[in-house]
Amino acid sequence: MQKKSSATIYDVANRVGVSLATVSRVVNGNSNVRESTKRKVLDAIEELGYHPNAVARGLASKKTTTIGVVMPDVTDMYYSELARGIDDVANMYHYDVLLTNTDEDPVRETMAVNNLASKQVDGIIFMGNELDREVLNTIAAADAPVVLAGSLDSEGKLPSVNIDYVKAVEEATATVIKHGHQRVALVTGPMSHAINRMHRLVGYQSALDAAGLIFDEDLLFTAHQDYAAGLQIAEKIMQSEANAVIAYDDEVALGIMNYMQDHGKRVPEDFEIITSNDTKFAIVTRPDLTSIGQPKYDIGAVSMRMLTKLMNNEIIDDTQVKLPHTLERRGTTIN
C-alpha cells in the first residue's frame, strides 16, 4: 500500500542516506551514479512508491514534456484521425497531450494558444482551416515551436505537414471530367481561407483549363463540414445542373449523395462524387465514396515527429512537408 500523501525525492534520499541530487540522477537515468547506490535508490523508490512530481520537475527544468494540440473539433473524423497520429508518436517520445477544441473560432484559438503558453507546453500542434492574423501573432509570441497539421498559413512560413491540395483536387476534377461529367461543382469552405482560395480552387481551375473547359463561378459552393450542410447545399448544386461534385468533407459529400439519390439522380451514372478526406464515412455507405486518399494518421504522426525535432533544436531539412496522396476509386465514380 502506498502512503497517503506520496513520497518526495527527499524521503527517498533520506531512506537511502544520499543527497537529493543523487536520487534525482538515478531517476533521470544519469549515468554518473555507482551501480550499487543506484540499486539502493531504486529499491527505496520501489518501497516508498515514489513517483516524481512532474510539476516540480517542470518548474526546475523548464520542460514539461507536454505539448498542446489545438483543433477544430474532436468529433470530426478528419481531425480526430490526425489527433490519433499525433498522440501515438507523442507517447512514443514521452510527451503528454493537452487537447483543445476551438470550432475554428479565432478568438478561442487565440485563447487556446495563450493558455497553452502559460501552461508552459514544450510545443504546439495547430489544426484549423485558416490562421487568423491574431492567432499568428499569438503563436509567434508563445515561445514554443509550432507545427501545422493538415493546415497551412497563407504565407507558408510555419512548419507544416499536408498533402498537395492543388494536385489532389486537380486530379479529382480531371477524373470526373474524363468520365464525361464536365459540369463539375466544387464544394469547399469559405474562399477567404487560404487553403480554399490558394489550393483547392487553383487545382480545380487547373483541371478545367487542361480540359479546355471554362470556369463557371456558379459551380462554386461553400458549406460547413457536416452532413446537414451537405444536404442543404445539395439542392443548390442540383439547380446548378452540375453532374459531378468535388467535396472537401466526407459528411458534406454524403449529404449531397443522399439528396441526389433521393431526388432521382443515379450515382455515379448521372452524378459523380469525389470527396476529400477518406474517413470511415467513405466506406460504410452504399455506394461507397470515391475519395482523395489522405494519409491522415501519418500527417499527424509526421507533424508530431517534426515537433520533437523542433523542441530539440535539431535542424530540419524541409519544414513544409507534403505527404503523398492517392485517389481511392470507389462507388461514386464510374468504374
Added chain:
Amino acid sequence: MQKKSSATIYDVANRVGVSLATVSRVVNGNSNVRESTKRKVLDAIEELGYHPNAVARGLASKKTTTIGVVMPDVTDMYYSELARGIDDVANMYHYDVLLTNTDEDPVRETMAVNNLASKQVDGIIFMGNELDREVLNTIAAADAPVVLAGSLDSEGKLPSVNIDYVKAVEEATATVIKHGHQRVALVTGPMSHAINRMHRLVGYQSALDAAGLIFDEDLLFTAHQDYAAGLQIAEKIMQSEANAVIAYDDEVALGIMNYMQDHGKRVPEDFEIITSNDTKFAIVTRPDLTSIGQPKYDIGAVSMRMLTKLMNNEIIDDTQVKLPHTLERRGTTIN
C-alpha cells in the same frame, strides 16, 4: 512586442513598487487590494505582457487546473463525442484536458493513470469497457478523484455517468421481437466485461423472457468495435438464421447491414437492426440505422461537472448517474 523571455511576477512587482504578494493577489482576483494599486498592477501586467506561469502556480498551490481523460480511441465516434462534452464543460470551469488513448489495453490504461497522477492532475475521467483490477488499484492509488464516463466498474463503487444499459437493450430487443423478428442476435464485446455480462446480456434475456422466448446461446456474438468486424461477424449471424440483431456499436451494425444486403436480405423486412450508439454513422447511410439514443455529449458533460464537484470536495447526492436514453426509430426497423 513582448520581451524575449516572459516577465515574472517579480518584474511586475518591481515595476509597480509593491510586493510579490500583492501582485499575486490581484492576479488571483483576491479582493483585499486597494482599487488604486490594483489598477497600477493591472497596467504593469499589461505593459510587461505578463502571463502567470501555470507550472509554478501548480507547484505552489498544489492545483494544476488540469484534468486527465483516459479513453480507448479518439477516432471512435462514441468516445469522441463524450470527449467533446467533457472538454466543453472543462473549459467552462477553466480546466485543461490531458488526453490519452489506450485502445482499452489495461497496461496502457494503468500507465496512463500513473502518468496523469505524476502530472498532478486535479481529477481524471476514465472511459473504457472494462476496469481491470490493476487499473482499479492504480486509480485508487492516484489521489485524484475519478469519474467513469460511459463506463462502469463491476462493483459499482466509482462515480459514473451512463445510461441504463439493461433497459435500453431490453427495449431494443423487445422492439424487434414485437415486429415478429423473434430470432434476435446480440452482438457485444467480450462477456468477460461487466457491461456486457451484467447489463446488455441481462437486458436481452429479460426481453426474451418477457416474450416467452427461450435463450439460444448461438445467437450471442462478440466483435471488435469496427466496420471490418461487423462485416466478418455478419456471416456467422447469417448462418445462425437470426432475423434481427442488436449491435453494441454503430460501425459493427453497418458492417452487418451491408453484408446482409449484399447477400440478398432486405433490411428491415427480412432482417432488422438496432444499434446502440447513435453516432453520425447512424444517419448517413441508406437505410439509416435505428438506434438506442444516447445523450453522449451530455454523458461527457455531466461526468465533467461531477468531477468538478468532486475536486471541490462538494457532496454529491448521486454518484451513479443514469441519463435517460431513447430509441431512435429509423430505417433498419419496420415502421
Added chain:
DNA sequence: AATAAAATTGCAAACGCTTACAAGCGTATC
C-alpha cells in the same frame, strides 16, 4: 606509497508562485 585523474556524491541556489502570518496605517469610537 604518493599523486594525478576519474568517477561519485553533496551543496545550495534556482525555478515562479502561493499563502500563512505579521506589520503598517488610517479611521471610527468613546
Added chain:
DNA sequence: GATACGCTTGTAAGCGTTTGCAATTTTATT
C-alpha cells in the same frame, strides 16, 4: 487624544525538482 479595529500590504517560508560547481572518494599510474 488614546484604543481598537479593519483594511492593505509586506515578509518569508515553502512547493519538489534540477543542476552547476565543489568536495570527496576511487581507481589508475608511476
